[in-house]
Amino acid sequence: MTENSQDYVCELLLDDIFEAVIVGGGTCGLATAARLCEDTPGSIFTDDEHQRFHWLRTRGSKVGFVSKRDASVSSYKLSSTLRPSEILVLDATSDNFMGQWHNQFSSCQIPVLRSPMFFHPDPANIDGMITFAYERKRERDLMEIKNVVGREYSKHQHKRQIKKNAMKMSTPLRGEALNHDRPGIIDINMRDYRDFYRPSSKLFEDFCVEITDRYGLASSVRKDEVTSIRYGDIHCMDTDKFYKGFIIQTASGRIYGGKTCIVTSGHRGSINYPIKGLLEANATLEQACHTTHIFNRAAPYPPLCIQRKLESKQVSSLVIVGGGLTSAQLAHVACSLGVNVTLIMRGPVKIKHFDFHLDWVTKYKNVKKSSFYILDTDEERAQLIKEARGGGLINPEYHKILKNHIASGKLQLRCFSLIEHGSFEDGKWTLEVKSIESGKNESTTTLSCDYVCCATGILADLEGLGFMKPILDEHPIDIVQGLPCLTDHLQWNDTIPLFMVGKNASLRIGPTSANLDGARLGAERVGWKIQNDRADQNHDIIKDSRLEIARGSLNRYSLLQEVMC
Structure with a gap:
């Protein structure tokens, strides 16, 4: 029996089989791993809801007396959330997250990031890095990005503003200036002024370490280069169970099994x-x-x-x-x-x-992103990405x-x-x-x-990634300008649970996909899909429903209808 045959079964020990295997330990890998461990992501839940969930976890899904403590209900955790021990991150550069990032920043001696403060891999809070900086009293590690907020105002508007300040008058703008949404003017949310600061490299590094420690992901990273990814049958010799999953071979000769695989390799492709x-x-x-x-x-x-x-x-x-x-x-x-x-x-x-231009990431970013999402073909999206970047x-x-x-x-x-x-x-x-x-x-x-x-x-070139050859041969999909045509969940197709985050997800995320903003957005889509699928597979209706009722996301009539059916 050869490895290429359809009935090939890979035999592995339980210690080598994981719920999710992430290929690449950069910022995209960290964002994805953290999102898989987070059950209340900031993109879905507000700060008030986060406080509510913390209160529910502390007291359980039933409200009791303050003095009454019950340890049996204080450790509630959604079944769809992965534990760090269920995640394996394989990185060719380092046995820690962001090894390639460290190499690049040390070689180029970069003191401050180019990206603003809301570009980071924290899944829980979009303002997490700002909070981290002020909690640690490291405001000096923030550098203002000058001439960004308000720079889209016209020369005429600037002159009028100077005159108003000089005369101390509040005369409103007249004529076209009254039209806040006139063509050619990109609106900037002035309340975001504080966000247009850049973190120092050290602050960003420390913040990523804090994320790693918060979710206990440090031991999940192993230094090993992936050479082959194949989807097939896996036999766990310890439990004598069979799984459908990914067989991942590495340069060291090790073979790992993963029920889900996420490719987050950033600086890979065809170099010029x-x-x-x-x-x-x-x-x-x-x-x-x-x-x-x-x-x-x-x-x-x-x-x-x-x-x-x-x-x-x-x-x-x-x-x-x-x-x-x-x-x-x-x-x-x-x-x-x-x-x-x-x-x-x-x-x-x-x-x-x-x-890319500022209007892809600020208050009115949905205007730009909607123009990207409504395009009919991936060829048009690829062209827009090229023009935007x-x-x-x-x-x-x-x-x-x-x-x-x-x-x-x-x-x-x-x-x-x-x-x-x-x-x-x-x-x-x-x-x-x-x-x-x-x-x-x-x-x-x-x-x-x-x-x-x-x-x-580096040019995007999915077919140039050697470790993807078995997947491309056995599960081919359309490729446009080196980028795969994934599903909206960044999944390879509806059949195999292979996901891609980062540059290779550009046709679904947009021009910011290769940056820190795209890392967080991509991790959110993938994390939501994986956790949702896991919740559907092993949903504990009694335990989950009690918490959903307590937090107000489910009413009792819906639950009664499920029971009657």
Whole structure:
């Protein structure tokens, strides 16, 4: 009997079988694991309802005297909620959550996140990070995002506001300015002003540790790279029971079983490397690399050849290809060490606070998201995602830093340029850089450097994920521009309980799917679906109904109707 046969049964011990296996221990993995352990998520329940549930758990589903304590009813927990011991998180980088995140932030030396305070993996409270900062008295770890709230007001409105303040008059705006929803103006909720702060990297890291400790998830993470995922029959040798689930093989040779599987691998796909101009050079990692090599610790940063020159106080030079925030961060690190850096980008410098426009995440985000959800085809959604994200964006903070390095002579910026050809000889690169700015004559210049680093991003490519090949072969689905066409619950299809969170869920979540906002939204959809299915499978009508009646989400007539039927 071969592994590929339809009647293949994988025999495993009980310790290797889990209710849910999460592939990837990044922010999406943490958000998903925490959501599976949370029975009152903040996206569904208000703060008042959270307080009510806490009171119910303390006293049980029956109201008794304050002095009357009954330990037997104080540990109520919904049957659909998973325990940490029922969850396995497999991560190729670390045996802790966010190992890849740590590598990236340490390599780029990022002191403050780009995302605002309401982008985080806490499923219980959208204001959880703000609360955490103030509880720990760490307000100094918050950096204001300037020129965001109110920046969508027109120039005319700003002038009128200045005049009103100067004259101390409250004259209302006239004419078109009275139309609060006129086309071209994106409304910003001014009450969200406090939310437009960014957390420091240390604050965000500590907050994620607090989430991990709160749900007891630290022991759920294991360092092991997943090499294959297959859906089939599992035989538990300890209990002699058979399950339908996922057979997950890893690089270490271990095999795990999971009744449910969630793929949250973020920085996986088809990397844009080597770029066209470096193909013939066939460079090694000692000569050139992509940022994924740096973040996976396959290549050091700064490169060894640069480090040796810095130690011997020789002049060193580095070329960075890419126009996004990562390229700016790497350029800043190198310039700070005294390296001469040339930053090559094929377009202009594009400055924006986030990867997408602000109206995707603020008060009126439903206007934008509804325009995404009502699209008829996934091809249209993929095109909207491409237009919304744009790519190659630098936030104002790093743009100012780059300008300072240019002024000091450490950084040379080459916009509307690309590497036409590159050759490596005697420890040096010789690059032919072509200028491609429209309206101007094309010109080619020669550039010499010690190392080339490509921050050219990663293309979505589900078929390029090796561990997904068995699933794609046995349970094929439609793929649009490298993204899977999942169900609205982010499920592979209605047959197998395979879910995807993060970039691979973009066709259902939207342009923010690859960011922290998408991690929380995706985890909510997946968590709700899994917990709802579990509740349907083993619903204890007496125990659950008592709590639902106590919290006001079920009336007794509905319960009577169920009993009569």
